């Protein structure tokens with residue numbers, strides 16, 4: 001991907017749109033807030049990079065104290081390793097001959113860990129590792145209520161842990177769980193006890209495995225919505241929160257104290273009626289599954305619909321008199337992670353100018 005470096009230094013008003021912006025001061029404030037929390041607690045942060053997919057941001061997280069990164073997909077991990085990042089958890093199952101070959105190639109150039117929840121997958125990982133005379137580190141994924149992947153607490157977990165610890169080619173490192181059904185609940189009087197309940201299931205499972213004589217070095221969990229519970233929860237060793245770096249409109253509703261760093265810059269392209277504003281960012285620039293984008297600093301405007309290439313705004317206060325064709329607005333995406341995945345580059349902004357252009361190297365890496 002050719003990065004247009006001639007944009008560096010350019011004022012915001014000259015950026016062609018739609019464009020993904022990151023407000024550097026907000027990003028730095030978010031990274032420091034999270035890093036300080038983990039420093040104070042003496043716990044490890046392993047941020048999920050699916051939220052930004054950008055090695056330059058992962059590097060800032062590591063510089064701020066993160067012990068490594070989390071990825072959702074092998075392709076994301078490859079993109080991060082290509083950028084020199086060396087400690088990566090793929091918090092997902094790697095299944096199939098082609099992917100196992102790629103995983104093993106990756107394991108030869110960085111410190112990789114993968115999630116496992118099935119004995120067949122474990123055997124395949126072991127066989128692949130043995131054939132390359134190497135060892136793959138694994139975490140057993142535990143279903144702590146999200147009902148996505150993972151084994152429920154019980155004898156089957158202890159049995160899989162025994163197999164993992166015994167198999168040549170496998171390094172059994174511990175457990176992970178993800179309480180995705182809890183972390184984005186707006187109401188903290190439901191979110192907080194829900195998170196504690198999930199984490200207790202993970203910690204109880206840890207105790208089961210340890211009671212069988214198997215050391216559990218890592219117990220990994222949680223996201224932006226409940227990191228503040230996980231960070232001091234006894235038995236949890238590391239936290240996978242990632243959205244905190246950039247934030248989005250859905251997470252903003254939780255009032256977590258992180259600043260909005262991510263926006264989509266968009267140009268007014270049509271004014272079909274006094275109370276209507278059309279912009280050039282639609283579904284191919286911003287995703288709506290967690291809610292329509294908000295318009296930054298314009299509570300008089302609401303985005304009521306997105307077509308493929310049009311954002312359709314209407315006024316909540318009568319005619320809009322201050323917006324002409326060519327004027328710029330910023331959308332705050334409802335969901336940051338999937339919005340980022342639509343773009344090739346971030347424009348890192350400071351004091352109204354482009355400070356850097358970052359390649360979103362893991363964008364589209366769904367394999």
Ligand SMILES: Cc1ncc(COP(=O)(O)O)c(C=O)c1O
Nearest residue numbers: 091178222223224240241242243
């Ligand atoms: C496995 C896993 N861990 C952690 C997270 C948390 O990320 P966030 O910071 O977006 O809440 C996610 C989000 O989808 C996830 O899938």
